Amino acid sequence: MSGPLDGVRVVDLTTVVVGPIATRTLADQGAEVIKVEAPGGDILRYLAAGSRSPAMSGKFINFNRNKRSIGLDIKQPEGAAALRALLARADVFVTNVRPAGLERAGLDFATLSALNPRLIHCSIQAFGRGGPYFNRPAYDPVIQSLSGVAGAFERSTGEPRFVPMVMTDHIAGLIAAQCVGFALYRRERTGLGEAIEVPMFENMASFVASEHLGAATFEPPLGPAGDERLLSPYYRPLPTKDGFITAHPNDNRQAFAFFAAIGRPELREDPRFNTPKARSENAAAFFELRAEALREKTTAEWLDIFAAADVPAARYNRLEDLLEDPHLAEVGFWEQDDHPTEGRIRRARTPNRFSGGMREETIPAPRLGRDTADILRELGHDEESIATMMKTGAAFAEGA
Amino acid sequence: MSGPLDGVRVVDLTTVVVGPIATRTLADQGAEVIKVEAPGGDILRYLAAGSRSPAMSGKFINFNRNKRSIGLDIKQPEGAAALRALLARADVFVTNVRPAGLERAGLDFATLSALNPRLIHCSIQAFGRGGPYFNRPAYDPVIQSLSGVAGAFERSTGEPRFVPMVMTDHIAGLIAAQCVGFALYRRERTGLGEAIEVPMFENMASFVASEHLGAATFEPPLGPAGDERLLSPYYRPLPTKDGFITAHPNDNRQAFAFFAAIGRPELREDPRFNTPKARSENAAAFFELRAEALREKTTAEWLDIFAAADVPAARYNRLEDLLEDPHLAEVGFWEQDDHPTEGRIRRARTPNRFSGGMREETIPAPRLGRDTADILRELGHDEESIATMMKTGAAFAEGA
DSSP states (O other), X not given: OOOTTTTOEEEEEOOTTHHHHHHHHHHHTTOEEEEEEOTTOOGGGGOSSOBSSTTOXXXXXXXXXTEEEEEEOXXXXXXXXXXXXXXXXXXXXXXXXXXXXXXXXXXXXXXXXXXXXXXXXXXXXXXXXTSTTTTOOOOHHHHHHHHTHHHHHHHHHSSOOOOSSOHHHHHHHHHHHHHHHHHHHHHHHHSOOOEEEEEHHHHHHHHHHHHHOGGGGBSSOSSOSSOHHHHSTTOSOEEOSSSEEEEOOOSHHHHHHHHHHTTOGGGGGOTTTSSHHHHHHTHHHHXXXXXXXXXXXXXXXXXXXXXXXXXXXXXXXXGGGGGGOHHHHHTTOEEEEEETTTEEEEEEOOOOEETTOOOOOOOOOOOTTTTHHHHHHHTTOOHHHHHHHHHHTSEEOTTO | OOOTTTTOEEEEEOOTTXXXXXXXXXXXXXXEEEEEEOTTOOGGGGOSSOBSSTTOBHHHXXXXXXXXXXXXXXXXXXXXXXXXXXXXXXXXXXXXXXXXXXXXXXXXHHHHHHHOTTOEEEEEESSOTTSTTTTXXXXXXHHHHHHTHHHHXXXXXXXXXXXXXXXXXXXXHHHHHHXXXXXXXXXXXXXXXXXXXXXXXHHHHHXXXXXXXXXXXXXXXXXXXXXXXXXXXXXXXXXXXXXXXXXXOOSHHHHHHHHHHTXXXXXXXXXXXXXXXXXXXXXXXXXXXXXXXXXTSOHHXXXXXXXXXXXXXXXXXXXXXXXXXXXHHHTTOEEEEEETTTEEEEEEXXXXXXXXXXXXXXXXOOOTTTTHHHHHHHTTOOHHHHHHHHHXXXXXXXXX
């Protein structure tokens, strides 16, 4: 048994988060992913707290499981040749190198599709082709700043802020993996690879617009952009007698069950609250009423009541609570493994289930260049050639 | 020319955001999506501000372009039979009906794969199989509350809050579309459909864990969970002399160019800031230094300086600024169309480009049951049968 992408060969020339989450997704679903690292390696190896060895941060480990690593200096001809040899036999190339850099290195779609017409060339970009920001560099906060994510916070709290996650990288990377899947499907029918361009800014602007265009969907706008329900100060876990809870009745059945649960069954007749449309139009009053009622009991009391009434509700988990969540524990969400060099590690398992088979073998996140020699051998290099490349630095492995 | 999913037939039994964004993604890439709506229709038709006609909110329009709509009461045998007929010829079934409800309605994978072995059955669930929350209802805020999204905010601001977007729905929906793509690829090779289960909670817990497990990646943990850089109070657009800016130098070249730009070139030798690892370990000091320096010039001055120095930086866009962003304008991001019943509307175009062809025809977001009669005809119903179904309410169309 393996995952749906069993047999798909991916060459991964990516760094940080946006590319690595794209290729990890492909790897988790069965693809063979070869991570090509430049001298020094992916910068994520060094970022964020927590590591047992240099260049093996917890964050790097999380985003790079199930991958092999080859160290290549593609500024040397032998390193560039090895990368081309990998691409000649690959199904998919994923990169977040800027388009101008790809062209300079001969890694643009036109060049590579001449080498391998079946290659799917997925270029993750900060900004799309055709606009003034094309080829500019960006990291996640730059995209949150531009795309309205921080703007939504200002509307809700008075202060522009970022989501405290590398959210736009993460989402664009998931979308890149999605696009690769679509192109793999088309290739089965046409026999041809293609170029995919995934611009982070445009993807996040589309994400935010779908949520918040609202009355500005219409031209002329029927009102300001922004979904006021989501921008409400009550859009947060709400205090109970002893902690926090989130309860979110939405359709009539749920809302009426909620009114009954808080001892206000008459509200189901109230014209402000008796239909989804009425509750949406009177969201501020509906939210305030919820916030007031929830203060009256403990979180555990409310959770029992809402579970019995089938009202969508949940407790509030702090980051550290996630590790103890009873549902996650019971579904076997947290896995532990002995990493060959980093010791015992914890990881979140692949969340989605495919009945046609899942990837079974797990490859530990690689040290820089762990698989350099093996991969060069697979490309037909003999031991002498490998030794020469290692000596010149055209290929390398940490500690070698 | 059409998109990579040209010819793929999708039956969409979903509501609100998580399912509709999944099927919109498939539709935008060329699939034929038939949205099956129960009496009353998708609740999103009524939510959030802004609509010219009842049941056609801006938000519904945004999430439901490129789809057809059939109104069916599947509690009536003729309605259920029509849905089964659609499923018998479909490639993909996407639903966010709870698993217990699917079984009651005979829409579980076992039943449907007996009807159509090539069917890909994608079940989007709030909580995955095997845990105590399985089959419980949830909406986005419930998942944000449980999955650590709100918890990350508490670490960063002292107060648990939600991201002011239907973020977990939106992300899980994008992942569902991704999984469908992978299964379509596998089906080309095996000839068989399969069941996919996409649990929102597990997907978001995995998202948050990848970001914030950090030192708790290791067992025993090397420190508390949480990436302190992302949780910093400075992780936000920073004030300039006349507004806000985001500048995010990350690698050495960018950081040293930033130090030069702020008139502190000597910092490249400072052991706190001279490598990515050093800057990550001294993130608080690095962020503070950035914040102080950025106050000294206007946003426009900084943007010119950082563009010349190739330092990742951008201005801050409020929600309404998105509509005027010069990059989005130049790439033709905002499209306008005359909707046949809702008048002139604005929408974000599909952000990703496929060189093998894109969907060209746009289908306006449907009124409830707009395509009921057409679709029944395609299923072989004659006019009399359609009239009977409309009369009993087994099938329906708004205004019919």
